[in-house]
Amino acid sequence: MAEISYRDAVTRGIAQEMARDPDVVFLGEDVAKPGGCFKATVGLYEQFGGVRVRDTPISEQAILGAAMGAAMTGLKPIAEIMFSDFIAVCFDYIANEFPKARYMSNGQTKCPLVVRTANGAGSRFGAQHSQSVENWCMMIPGLKVVAPSSPIDVVGLMAAAVRDPDPVIFFEHKSLYNSKGEVPDGEILDTLGTAKILRPGKDCTIVALALMVPRALEAAERLRIDHGIDCEVIDVRSLVPLDTKTILGSVAKTHRLFTVEENPRLCGWGAEIVSIVADEGFYDLDGPPVRITTPHIPLPAADIMEDVVLPTPQRIMETIRRGLGS
Amino acid sequence: MAEISYRDAVTRGIAQEMARDPDVVFLGEDVAKPGGCFKATVGLYEQFGGVRVRDTPISEQAILGAAMGAAMTGLKPIAEIMFSDFIAVCFDYIANEFPKARYMSNGQTKCPLVVRTANGAGSRFGAQHSQSVENWCMMIPGLKVVAPSSPIDVVGLMAAAVRDPDPVIFFEHKSLYNSKGEVPDGEILDTLGTAKILRPGKDCTIVALALMVPRALEAAERLRIDHGIDCEVIDVRSLVPLDTKTILGSVAKTHRLFTVEENPRLCGWGAEIVSIVADEGFYDLDGPPVRITTPHIPLPAADIMEDVVLPTPQRIMETIRRGLGS
Amino acid sequence: MSTAKDRAPGPAGSGLNDDIGEEKRLALYRSQVRLRDAEQRAFDLFLQNLVKGTSHLSLGQEAIAAGFAEAMVKGDLSFCTYRGHAHTLARGVPVEKVLGELMQKDNGLMRGKGGSMHLTSEEHGVMGSYAIIGAHLPIACGAAWRAQYRGDKDVSVCFFGDGTTNIGAFHEALNFAAVWKLPVVFVCENNLYMEYTPIKDVIPIPQPAADRASAYGLERILIDGNDADIVYRTAQKAFARARAGEGPSLIECLTYRHSGHSRADPAKYRPEGELEEWKKHDPVKLYRERLKQFGVTDEVIAEIDASVRKEVDDATEACKAAPSPPLDIITTDVYADGGWAWRN
Amino acid sequence: MSTAKDRAPGPAGSGLNDDIGEEKRLALYRSQVRLRDAEQRAFDLFLQNLVKGTSHLSLGQEAIAAGFAEAMVKGDLSFCTYRGHAHTLARGVPVEKVLGELMQKDNGLMRGKGGSMHLTSEEHGVMGSYAIIGAHLPIACGAAWRAQYRGDKDVSVCFFGDGTTNIGAFHEALNFAAVWKLPVVFVCENNLYMEYTPIKDVIPIPQPAADRASAYGLERILIDGNDADIVYRTAQKAFARARAGEGPSLIECLTYRHSGHSRADPAKYRPEGELEEWKKHDPVKLYRERLKQFGVTDEVIAEIDASVRKEVDDATEACKAAPSPPLDIITTDVYADGGWAWRN
Ligand SMILES: Cc1ncc(C[n+]2csc(CCOP(=O)(O)OP(=O)(O)O)c2C)c(N)n1
Ligand SMILES: Cc1ncc(C[n+]2csc(CCOP(=O)(O)OP(=O)(O)O)c2C)c(N)n1
Numbered sequence A, B: 001m002a003e004i005s006y007r008d009a010v011t012r013g014i015a016q017e018m019a020r021d022p023d024v025v026f027l028g029e030d031v032a033k034p035g036g037c038f039k040a041t042v043g044l045y046e047q048f049g050g051v052r053v054r055d056t057p058i059s060e061q062a063i064l065g066a067a068m069g070a071a072m073t074g075l076k077p078i079a080e081i082m083f084s085d086f087i088a089v090c091f092d093y094i095a096n097e098f099p100k101a102r103y104m105s106n107g108q109t110k111c112p113l114v115v116r117t118a119n120g121a122g123s124r125f126g127a128q129h130s131q132s133v134e135n136w137c138m139m140i141p142g143l144k145v146v147a148p149s150s151p152i153d154v155v156g157l158m159a160a161a162v163r164d165p166d167p168v169i170f171f172e173h174k175s176l177y178n179s180k181g182e183v184p185d186g187e188i189l190d191t192l193g194t195a196k197i198l199r200p201g202k203d204c205t206i207v208a209l210a211l212m213v214p215r216a217l218e219a220a221e222r223l224r225i226d227h228g229i230d231c232e233v234i235d236v237r238s239l240v241p242l243d244t245k246t247i248l249g250s251v252a253k254t255h256r257l258f259t260v261e262e263n264p265r266l267c268g269w270g271a272e273i274v275s276i277v278a279d280e281g282f283y284d285l286d287g288p289p290v291r292i293t294t295p296h297i298p299l300p301a302a303d304i305m306e307d308v309v310l311p312t313p314q315r316i317m318e319t320i321r322r323g324l325g326s
Numbered sequence C, D: 001m002s003t004a005k006d007r008a009p010g011p012a013g014s015g016l017n018d019d020i021g022e023e024k025r026l027a028l029y030r031s032q033v034r035l036r037d038a039e040q041r042a043f044d045l046f047l048q049n050l051v052k053g054t055s056h057l058s059l060g061q062e063a064i065a066a067g068f069a070e071a072m073v074k075g076d077l078s079f080c081t082y083r084g085h086a087h088t089l090a091r092g093v094p095v096e097k098v099l100g101e102l103m104q105k106d107n108g109l110m111r112g113k114g115g116s117m118h119l120t121s122e123e124h125g126v127m128g129s130y131a132i133i134g135a136h137l138p139i140a141c142g143a144a145w146r147a148q149y150r151g152d153k154d155v156s157v158c159f160f161g162d163g164t165t166n167i168g169a170f171h172e173a174l175n176f177a178a179v180w181k182l183p184v185v186f187v188c189e190n191n192l193y194m195e196y197t198p199i200k201d202v203i204p205i206p207q208p209a210a211d212r213a214s215a216y217g218l219e220r221i222l223i224d225g226n227d228a229d230i231v232y233r234t235a236q237k238a239f240a241r242a243r244a245g246e247g248p249s250l251i252e253c254l255t256y257r258h259s260g261h262s263r264a265d266p267a268k269y270r271p272e273g274e275l276e277e278w279k280k281h282d283p284v285k286l287y288r289e290r291l292k293q294f295g296v297t298d299e300v301i302a303e304i305d306a307s308v309r310k311e312v313d314d315a316t317e318a319c320k321a322a323p324s325p326p327l328d329i330i331t332t333d334v335y336a337d338g339g340w341a342w343r344n
């Protein structure tokens, strides 16, 4: 057991899988010799060599296309898209190629690959380098979508993603790279499609993802201390497959739902979860299910502005307090 | 007043605006001399000449980028993306450039353009040429998103889109091109952001878009005849801006909501509308708000399969009947 | 363009003992006739309303599909476009499987789930047909990367049209393949048109692919795509280079499609006489003459023609008799577990 | 590379009456010093933790920004990248406005909403700085299309790096501009590196832009990007061609960045001695020598240096004193109505 950073957990997860399976290869821009723009892959090139860990040209379509062709023919590629915003320049692979090949071929074509990418705000990079775009992937049938919030989940879900026979989009949160957590020694393998109840509670359910998880936990703690409100906090972890059982089960117990997401307002995963609960858990709900999101605007660059647009523990707390009428 | 097809309404809307404003230019693949792959722009080249109506290489990024640069510097371009699925190859302009330029420049940069594209299923084209992808655009802050269901709305909303100072993504439905409707003579100008109640009713609200509108109307008619259920049918027409007033007002009256969308299950506009109503109209709802969607799968090509995966009048009817417990 | 040496390696009538040889020449002929007849049949079936959805024929372009496929060996991989029937058939996929898919029958290659634009038969090395222009060029790179990584000796061959040379993915793939020296062969079938617009209207150079090879450090290769011998020899050279670890090739094949872009297109935009001119250079006709020059008898040719005709007829009947696919496959094979569950 | 003729149009010491002339030479010098000092200041302020977010300096690349900007006239348009401070300043945008944006102050060009990667000043012809590699090349085409359509005489100039030549949008834009003969000039600043990886590792040809010009029917242009005179003359020629309706140019400028890719990068990946070698060919130093060769006195040079220094100092103080932006602008200018309402 050791405390490692979320950043180092990325390296560890990849290294674990590359050591296990010679078919795992890794490519991306500046990922090999330089160790990645976020230094999340330092040492992989040295450990596994330049044949398995490769720097590419600035050609996101070639990166994802090559990953797909390799996956179709027997390798298990991990491809890095440096910032998740850049998924927009190679979106055809995400939306039209990876997720449809198996279906269109009536099961002939396989596509076991992982796209890992740095998602989310907090670095004052402005509107084109700060987005949370996991909903761009969640909405596409045929993909799996993961976004861990802690170092241990990074390792375990990375392993699960690499071993998964389907295309998995793996969102790492830029503002979590420096965060730390205990990670046991030895191999770690988690399960896609499983949410985690990080904090049990009875007054309401908070569903959060990635950077919003520590914020939701902080809000929950303050709600307990300041208002005696007992929140259940769920880290949804995997958007596809989605652990609706855990979410619906929680709402059946707490009768209230709040989702906390970094996505802009419209059509985020919060809307999906709220819609599922509003339909299937309608009679469990004692009050409106509420989404806490970033407003529907491009992200501003300046620190003081960026800090107020993302859901903060304060805003989460106040929204829940108001929502529960306390 | 004349009956014209949805296809001809596209030409008419564009022609009306090109005749009015010399700054309106039109570009796309095979749109000029050939009159478009769906023959929706036949005659524009002859009427307005090759300087204003231009065929391009197969370069969707160049098409949208050029439209943006022209819009920034004073023209009002209309760009065609032949099938909406191809938005995936130029998604950077949709997601990162058009919608963010004004904001990032603190209001300096303008981007008044229209992207029109053929959306939706029904032609047995398979998974890469049949998608309904209006949610790919709705989720991006800074865009406006329109999807008309009738010839008159095509003309009026096209005019509104061209005159709008913001980037508008205009979804035409492939399976509606042959449909017909009365369109008055003379200039037609509609208003973005306005839904239309096509059929008033008191028992439930059905919100539909594009091809789902005639299907919702048909379902409503059968529900009246067979079950005495009186549905209010709303054609949402414009996803951004979204006419939440009309939707919430209707639900306040009918107390039940059904959305009918062609999108696959996850994160479609139905989820957004259900979430808004579940939150803001929670106490108006007498039962679960229900989304009727295409299942979360790539679209199959074969006619018999494609026909059953899209919401049909039958499925809409049965879902509502079951939902209302009749 | 190809040189005289490429065009006619042995004097007419000198027998079949040139570099290509009798067996391969007969195979090249049979393949081209098969593609011609199967595609012509697809067109007829479309007129009878039995082919649904869209379809993109390669009538007139058969020498390219046949020439490359005959130069490939088992294990080599084909990456095709929506205009992929010919390439699929040329790798040995039964006509019935292809027509079945076009007719959306249960005996189709993908049982109707993919449709005419997405023909895939991995057992024959047909690694999919892609309907988003350019998407498969990077994918072919990836398959070639796997071969390089594992030391496999197969070549990935990627077919696309002239219009495809203007999309971003073309450029990214060519550069990527060249830098990584991947065993991939890019084959541009220049049939002079995109959908309805001539390629010459949208490029600033005469040849869309060949005139760009140097941008990727590659040799300029422009051949007569209607002469199966030239295609075959060019393919062999490129494959040898790829297998030797010398990297990719970009081959531009000049050709012409006899029919419209897709079933919806009467091809009115072509200048008068153009089609007729090209029909004089019809690959099937040309190759039939070639066989005769090499001394193949009319009887042998007629036998091939007849047996192909029978294959296509039988396939047609089988497809007409085949059932529609069952609806329960609609939700299979979204994910690798065979199902479509996105939730628990 | 540039010819001797380009490099030194008049014998040293022959006075300023060559094709460039005294006034323009002094302007070129002032501009380069201004970019150098302002960017050096940005770096210092970053070390003091006063520049937030990221920042990408052009130290060492000043001759390109200065040379092109001095060849532009009012109305000409610049399209820049995240490494756009220099190009923005070179068009006459006050140092204070640029530093203010980097320091996220209310006096910044975009009041902190855009940040260092998105500098925009339309009144100076700076039509935005784009942070997605390659995105602005097609956009510049569009601005040039407007000029062509309206008969406007302005030129759109689009700056980007060596690494950008490998992305799809580069290819689409170059082809599009060439076919439509648009008045756009594409300027590749080849500083030998992408973020941390050398460009030579990811291209199969020696020069990422120049060796691709022929793929678009364009002339191969490769110049010393550290010599402002050469840059200026090359720009003039390309602009004249554009204004005459003869179409686009693609110009590759060889240069070197003295600092890391961005503020986070200590640039350890560079071979020893490389920076030192390039510093001998420092554009500011080179140009100071050039002025002296042409007989400009030390006093005149010192005066320019001092006045620029004062401008940068004053700007720094103004930025330090400036307030942070008010939070109520967070939701302004999402839409043209000034607001952000997506619903009624
Ligand atoms: C990204 C994208 N843009 C446009 C299309 C529509 N489209 C299908 S085929 C075609 C023409 C392709 O021309 P070419 O590459 O010459 O191939 P050919 O059809 O002549 O074989 C076009 C524009 C598409 N499928 N994908
Ligand atoms: C589509 C995309 N991919 C990757 C990046 C990350 N990125 C930013 S700058 C850069 C290197 C660019 O190199 P070059 O074009 O040579 O320009 P330079 O920074 O040297 O001026 C990269 C890879 C990006 N911004 N956009």
Ligand SMILES: [Mg+2]
Pocket (backbone or CB within 6 Å): C161, C162, C163, C189, C190, C191, C192, C193, C194
């Ligand atoms: Mg073609």
Ligand SMILES: [Mg+2]
Pocket (backbone or CB within 6 Å): D161, D162, D163, D189, D190, D191, D192, D193, D194
């Ligand atoms: Mg560079």
